Amino acid sequence: MAGGPAPPAPPETRPLSAMLLIEQALNGLQYGIMLFLMAAGLTLVFGVMGLINLAHGSLYMLGAFACAAVAAATGSFWLGLAASLAAAAAAGALIELSVIRRLYARDHLDQVLATFALILILSEGTRWLFGSFPLYLDIPAALSGPVRLPGGIDYPLYRLALIGFGLAVAAGLFLLIGRTRLGIRIRAGEADREMIAALGVDISRLYTLVFALGAALAGLAGALVGALQSVQVGMGEPVLILAFVVIVIGGIGSINGALVGALLVGMTDTLGRALLPVAFATVLPPAEAGSVGAALASMLIYIVMAGVLVMRPGGLFGRA
């Protein structure tokens, strides 16, 4: 999953401390911000074009593979990161031009099937090129190792950098949408696409641009998270499904909703995995508490989603 923390070693044996709690909260924040990068593209594409794109997870995977391949060839993580952005954006534009634009007028069922087909093509194509074995992407030297936070907690510098970098990208995205000409067009496209086409905006170019932007964000997230875990075929789909949960919670089409939903999902999942086994240990024998807690923790975000839907079927920031 998107840079989720490695499952804590036998959870029932770890004491619950304030340090652990802060560490897990930071992990949750980092996880949530990476999920936001994924969810933002999905929700933008849905908001502007009305398209449900299952292949968004494949773009995440492509970004990770591009980064790993370029970093391995050049020895520079930063060149890899640039490559992931370029590769995912280019793939996104290409897919939009060749397939996706034929789907805007179709119903959601056709969109689901066509993008499901794209997943098969992109996953198997990547497997063909790179093989079934996972690639490994090293954390850049400048960001490796722990850093001591105020309060005496040692926390991986790379994860901290992800939080900072992700927040900066998120801020940039909000500025782009809120303050620039392109952002005005995107928001106008969400509100009334016939009208802005009638006003002389080249709508098909706007669509390609939005799709490529979403793809680039997904590719960036894939590359950033790829350094925390292995880079392999099939890494995109679990994240895609979580991104769906995020935008369902936040309200489909809403960028604010995606941010709130992503942080909620990231925090709930991470803290649930850390805390539930400990909480169950107070009422159950340790081994049982571990498995019950872990099983429940793995379902927790879906329970949260169901709860949100019962109260607000259109999501927290939804228009419905």
Add this chain to the structure above:
Amino acid sequence: MRREPVLNTLILLALLAVPLAAQALDEPFLVTLATKAAILALAGVGLNLALGLGGMVSFGHAAFFGIGGYAMAVLAAPVQAYEPLMTWPMDLPGTKSMPAIWLAAMAAGALAALVIGALSLRTGGVYFIMITLAFAQMLYYFAVSWPAYGGEDGISIYVRNGFPGLDTLNPLQFFGLCLGVLLLALGAMHLIARSRFGLALDGARQNPDRVAALGLRPARLKLIAFVISGAVTALAGALFADLNRFVSPSMLHWQTSGEIMVFVILGGAGRLFGPVAGAAIFVLLEHLLGGVSEYWKLFLGLALLGIVLFARGGLIGALAGRAVAHD
């Protein structure tokens, strides 16, 4: 429209002829392949009621497929371990009898569909697709992390469960049994589509407001259809687990949901025999392309993309022409 019954008969004859010919040519593997096609078709028949007739695009039918599979394992595993199924609140032994397993699988599938459907039908459209997907994924992660039934490794049932009067270990007899169940399900779907309920459901898909104005409750109609759909797909899951004598979380995987949906669409959504044609083609492609290339899903993806973009209405739609949704 007149061509569709002929086409349906041909599909059925082909499904019947292949295993018989395979048996005559002493190719038992082909019988197993046809059995797989019949079982996957049954899973598609279940989804077709929700998707084709009810217009509910469920991307989470792997949940019911997997629940059916696990129902089989939960009932049959205690027998092979010589343990009771439960001792509290009452003593209950496990069972190796297919009819009992099928009932349990359908009940479990219906119950899960009731809960998932009641929550998911609060929304519609694209939300429904994502939510059904998310609920199936929830069960997948539960199955992976719950150690009692093998967790990620799944669980093997060494001997196929029995059916009174049949030798289920004989591939041809097991195929006949699966085909019989498939035909029963197709018959039931035919009757449902023509019943008052089916007509109302068809109306609820096309225009919920008008159905509501007639004094019917579209949401309840859809929920009932979703529950029946889940039960049928769970039955297919129990049979699939018996075919492989193995259950694992992969039955609950999102890709399984996608494949069940592909059967329905490939054949033609809303067509009675759509899932049968779709599953047969899928199994055939898997077998043929899988023999040519390790990366056969790449070609499957290309074929699927071509069908969605250029051949709307699926195979039966292409061969039999446009028709009313359930003829």
